[in-house]
Amino acid sequence: MKKxxxxxxxxxxxxxxxxxxxxxxxxVEDLRKYFANEEGRDEIVSDxxxxxxxxxxxxxxxGSTCITDEDVNAIIASMGRPEDFEQDELGKxxxxxxxxxxxxxxxxxxxxxxFEPHRRLYRSENDRILGGVCGGLANYLRLDPAIVRIxxxxxxxxxxxxxxxxxxxxxxxxxxxxxxxNIRKRLYRNPDDKVIAGVAGxxxxxFHIDVxxxxxxxxxxxxxxxxxxxxxxxWFDFDPFPVFAGGFGGTFVITYIILWVALPEAVTASEKxxxxxxxxxxxxxxNTIKSDIEGFNKRTKDMGEDIKQxxxxxxxxxxxxxxxxxxxxxxxxxxxxxGIGHAIGVLFKAFFLxxxxxxxxxxxxxxxxxxxxxxGVFPFKNYLLTGFWQNFFAWSTLCLFLGVPVxxxxxxxxxxxxxVRSRNHFLGFVFGGLWTIGLISLIVxxxxxxxxxxxxxxxxEEIPIAQPAGGKVLVKVEPGKVKYYGSDWFGFNDDxxxxxxxxxxxxxxxxxxxxxxxxxxxxxxxxxxxxxxRGDNPHAAQDVASKINFPTIQHDSVLLLPKGFAIAQHEKFxxxxxxxxxxxxxxxxxxxxxxxxxxxxxxxxxxRYNSWNFNWNDDWDNSYNWNDNTEYIMTNExxxxxxxxxxxxxxxxxxxxxPRETHKEGYRYxxxxxxxxxxxxxxxxxxxxxxxxxxxxxxxxxAKEAGAVRDINEPEDAFSPTYNLANLI
Amino acid sequence: MRKGILEFCxxxxxxxxxxxxxxxxxxxxxxxxxxxxxTLYPLLTRLKNADMLTYxxxxxxxxxxxxxxxxxxxxxxxxxxxxxxxxxxANAVNTLANKTxxxxxxxxx
Numbered sequence: 001m002k003k004x005x006x007x008x009x010x011x012x013x014x015x016x017x018x019x020x021x022x023x024x025x026x027x028v029e030d031l032r033k034y035f036a037n038e039e040g041r042d043e044i045v046s047d048x049x050x051x052x053x054x055x056x057x058x059x060x061x062x063g064s065t066c067i068t069d070e071d072v073n074a075i076i077a078s079m080g081r082p083e084d085f086e087q088d089e090l091g092k093x094x095x096x097x098x099x100x101x102x103x104x105x106x107x108x109x110x111x112x113x114x115f116e117p118h119r120r121l122y123r124s125e126n127d128r129i130l131g132g133v134c135g136g137l138a139n140y141l142r143l144d145p146a147i148v149r150i151x152x153x154x155x156x157x158x159x160x161x162x163x164x165x166x167x168x169x170x171x172x173x174x175x176x177x178x179x180x181x182n183i184r185k186r187l188y189r190n191p192d193d194k195v196i197a198g199v200a201g202x203x204x205x206x207f208h209i210d211v212x213x214x215x216x217x218x219x220x221x222x223x224x225x226x227x228x229x230x231x232x233x234x235w236f237d238f239d240p241f242p243v244f245a246g247g248f249g250g251t252f253v254i255t256y257i258i259l260w261v262a263l264p265e266a267v268t269a270s271e272k273x274x275x276x277x278x279x280x281x282x283x284x285x286x287n288t289i290k291s292d293i294e295g296f297n298k299r300t301k302d303m304g305e306d307i308k309q310x311x312x313x314x315x316x317x318x319x320x321x322x323x324x325x326x327x328x329x330x331x332x333x334x335x336x337x338x339g340i341g342h343a344i345g346v347l348f349k350a351f352f353l354x355x356x357x358x359x360x361x362x363x364x365x366x367x368x369x370x371x372x373x374x375x376g377v378f379p380f381k382n383y384l385l386t387g388f389w390q391n392f393f394a395w396s397t398l399c400l401f402l403g404v405p406v407x408x409x410x411x412x413x414x415x416x417x418x419x420v421r422s423r424n425h426f427l428g429f430v431f432g433g434l435w436t437i438g439l440i441s442l443i444v445x446x447x448x449x450x451x452x453x454x455x456x457x458x459x460x461e462e463i464p465i466a467q468p469a470g471g472k473v474l475v476k477v478e479p480g481k482v483k484y485y486g487s488d489w490f491g492f493n494d495d496x497x498x499x500x501x502x503x504x505x506x507x508x509x510x511x512x513x514x515x516x517x518x519x520x521x522x523x524x525x526x527x528x529x530x531x532x533x534r535g536d537n538p539h540a541a542q543d544v545a546s547k548i549n550f551p552t553i554q555h556d557s558v559l560l561l562p563k564g565f566a567i568a569q570h571e572k573f574x575x576x577x578x579x580x581x582x583x584x585x586x587x588x589x590x591x592x593x594x595x596x597x598x599x600x601x602x603x604x605x606x607x608r609y610n611s612w613n614f615n616w617n618d619d620w621d622n623s624y625n626w627n628d629n630t631e632y633i634m635t636n637e638x639x640x641x642x643x644x645x646x647x648x649x650x651x652x653x654x655x656x657x658x659p660r661e662t663h664k665e666g667y668r669y670x671x672x673x674x675x676x677x678x679x680x681x682x683x684x685x686x687x688x689x690x691x692x693x694x695x696x697x698x699x700x701x702x703a704k705e706a707g708a709v710r711d712i713n714e715p716e717d718a719f720s721p722t723y724n725l726a727n728l729i
Numbered sequence: 730m731r732k733g734i735l736e737f738c739x740x741x742x743x744x745x746x747x748x749x750x751x752x753x754x755x756x757x758x759x760x761x762x763x764x765x766x767x768t769l770y771p772l773l774t775r776l777k778n779a780d781m782l783t784y785x786x787x788x789x790x791x792x793x794x795x796x797x798x799x800x801x802x803x804x805x806x807x808x809x810x811x812x813x814x815x816x817x818x819a820n821a822v823n824t825l826a827n828k829t830x831x832x833x834x835x836x837x838x
Contacts, residue, residue, distance in 0.1 A: 010793050011793070012793065035771065038771065039775075040771070040775065040777075040778050044770045044774045047750070047773075047774070048767060050793050050794075050795075050796075051751070051766065051770075053792065054792040054793055054795070057791060057792040057793070058791070058792065061791065078765075078766060079765060079767045080765025080766060080767035080768060081767075084765050084767070084768075085765060085767050085768045086735065086764060086765075086768045
């Protein structure tokens, strides 16, 4: 059931279906547009309308009650659509694509006109991402819309959102209209030549420059950053690309993403021609389609294994065949991939790509770091590895397990950039195989070394000690008169967690030493040195342990311990440790000097939970925690500070004076260390100059012991704990 | 279609007598030349604006009034030009098409 309206058509009243009227109206619109700059436009259109009216009359006379859609369409078909009108060059004014569309089949409504006398600014209905403002502006200015968009983005970012305001104003003020492209060459993304999104491919098609140049430009800051990072960490201050890595890296990625959003993909053949700036006419379109199909076949052959490509091919081939059926020269104004959805989709894709890239990058960096550190521990290698096989496996692990992935990655990167695709995955298999061999050798190496450390033995030696006159013993480490500076490749220093503090070709100095304080069974001081070592069987372990050379010296009440003990190269590192036990009788004092902090207990524990460390500590189960630089006196219950300070600020260990069970494993030492430093730090905030501390606060005890041994070498600084009044004198 | 041929055809028809667009299309169809009616109107208008044609309205009972076109003097002269151009073209093409001798032969036979 259709609505009928009456129209006054050339001084006749014609009953016509409303829908038919719409069709007629649209046709007349098209005519007017087509003859927009024709001198006799009005007359021509009037003549045609007149003809219509005549034919309508005929129909009505023949008995129809009204004019229907079919009538109108039939008359239009015989009259011809505007684009069907044959015009020779004499009469018409048009641009290249109009000629193309004339020779081709029927087209949708919009035509384009080379010049309109008064161009007006419109918003584009078809080329729009948000509101078509940029598309319309580009049409008015005869610019590539991508350029206008990028300019808008720049203005927005640079002018604190000014662009947004301008955009909204334009959106409201400017009317929208269907506009077709009016530029011959515009920047697209090239989907046929894409690694990530075809930005580089599109750029290369536009400028007719090889695509790999653009890829390198985009990737350059990234590569420079990687190389710079490697240099910076491995060879300290040699920084070849200081500016590049930081500054540019971000810019290029953002540029890429902006282009990804702003540039449309060249999907149809005509778009591809526009991308290259070639003339869009029927011949070139035909050739483009042909080359597209050929290109597909070629790519099918080359990249059969590439899954992503296969899926893409499927989709595009489908699209291509569908498109080949007519409407190839369809409205250039069609935009399937524009719109705000596209922009959001791009941002998501870019974000995920970024995350994936970061993860991959981090993994690579870990590998590289391992590789370099593997090389860096090189001097240490001789102390650890025995025999030909261990050496061999170590090398093999280094090269194959670590080196191969890095190498493979570099090659892949280069290939991607250059756009080279290998036909087979031979190289991939080779690398994978080598890496597996590396993995196996790693396992073997670890097992082999573990075997060498299997057994543990201790050798106990009594250190003869003369009872000091003053009733106090100070345990100290002899200050190094000779500093060992080995080849400082990776900057080993005292802070690091390495057990050795010097390393050179013929010997290795270890400082895996610990001092334990225990209550003596009798009324005399005793000192023992317990040497521990490992080996692949108990005999070997014992041998290792007994070889440790640990000479101590006693000056009256000061027990001087050596800074460390040396291992010659032929002896091998087997986790040698020395435990110094000092038995203090009840009623006597003991103090451990701060220099003992130099020792760094390094232990390898295979089985933390089922400890097969046999109980070497039976006699010394009751060793007590101590803080360095603190004087203690041994009581029946354990060590007690001779100058205890109540309510010390920042004192976390309330039960410090009580004896504590020692644990058989782990870093008790470290715990003390930490709490001491913590206190030191807090106290240094509290105190000002050392000199003014005397008597300033009521936290200090009034009583002071005179005659305490003081290390004159110790500098007085703000870090001395407040309770150590002895040092203030 | 080559420049001017369509105008030549139209003018040939109108030369024979007054005609209105629908008639002209019919004539051309009869001569096996199919064009869209819509092609005609712009052409006629242009020719009229160039003073080659003139028209008059003719009332009709069975519909709106129609424009009947006829040749002006200028139009006649233009027609003659077109005619000679066409003849030249036709001769040239015919000559080439009717030649029987081979290409390498002596042209001054």
